[in-house]
Amino acid sequence: MDAKDMGEDLEKVLVTEEEIKTRLREMAAEIDAAYAGKDLLLVGVLKGAVMVMADLARELHHPAETDWMAVSSYGAGTTSSGVVRILKDLDADIKDRNVLIVEDVIDSGLTLSWLVGNLKSRGPASVEICTMVRKPLAFSVDLDVKYIGFDLPNEFIIGYGLDYAEKYRNLPFIGTLAPHVYQD
Ligand SMILES: O=P(O)(O)OC[C@H]1O[C@H](OP(=O)(O)OP(=O)(O)O)[C@H](O)[C@@H]1O
Numbered sequence: 001m002d003a004k005d006m007g008e009d010l011e012k013v014l015v016t017e018e019e020i021k022t023r024l025r026e027m028a029a030e031i032d033a034a035y036a037g038k039d040l041l042l043v044g045v046l047k048g049a050v051m052v053m054a055d056l057a058r059e060l061h062h063p064a065e066t067d068w069m070a071v072s073s074y075g076a077g078t079t080s081s082g083v084v085r086i087l088k089d090l091d092a093d094i095k096d097r098n099v100l101i102v103e104d105v106i107d108s109g110l111t112l113s114w115l116v117g118n119l120k121s122r123g124p125a126s127v128e129i130c131t132m133v134r135k136p137l138a139f140s141v142d143l144d145v146k147y148i149g150f151d152l153p154n155e156f157i158i159g160y161g162l163d164y165a166e167k168y169r170n171l172p173f174i175g176t177l178a179p180h181v182y183q184d
């Protein structure tokens with residue numbers, strides 16, 4: 001899917017496919033350097049992180065392992081509540097392992113705050129966070145995010161894994177939707 005396929009539904013592109021590629025390469029280099037000679041388990045948070053995980057993992061030179069979690073936050077519509085439920089847990093035991101959580105977006109930060117606490121209670125050697133997008137609300141929670149693709153304004157974004165009603169995850173860029181899409 002591309003901008004052409006969106007017709008009038010696309011409002012604007014915020015981050016292009018090329019910008020995502022370049023930034024991922026830079027982030028992968030930082031991660032390679034930080035974990036050189038160390039064990040590394042990438043933990044993707046379904047479903048949004050599928051694209052970041054696939055592209056980041058292939059940019060890494062590190063022979064990192066991958067695992068997945070699916071969580072659901074009880075919230076109405078597009079808001080997060082901070083009450084999180086595990087829908088799919090990790091296959092791996094993370095005791096004494098270096099865990100890097102891979103996310104598509106940190107918005108309120110509530111999902112990640114909960115997830116970091118949950119994973120730390122399992123006795124890992126370390127837990128760090130990598131996200132493609134951070135939004136400004138996340139500054140109000142105490143989250144140390146080591147690797148950030150882009151800081152974007154407080155708008156609802158779609159593409160590159162991010163959905164609206166499960167659609168638009170397969171766009172190669174990050175953008176916003178025209179208001180009529182929400183009203184239809
Ligand atoms: O910082 P927060 O406000 O808590 O929001 C961030 C969460 O929202 C998105 O997931 P979503 O619940 O939309 O699920 P999905 O990845 O399956 O689309 C995203 O992948 C994060 O997990």
Ligand SMILES: Nc1nc2[nH]cnc2c(=O)[nH]1
Pocket residue numbers: 105106107108155156157158162163164
């Ligand atoms: N698609 C999408 N999901 C989100 N979850 C939290 N913030 C967002 C956002 O801006 N877009």
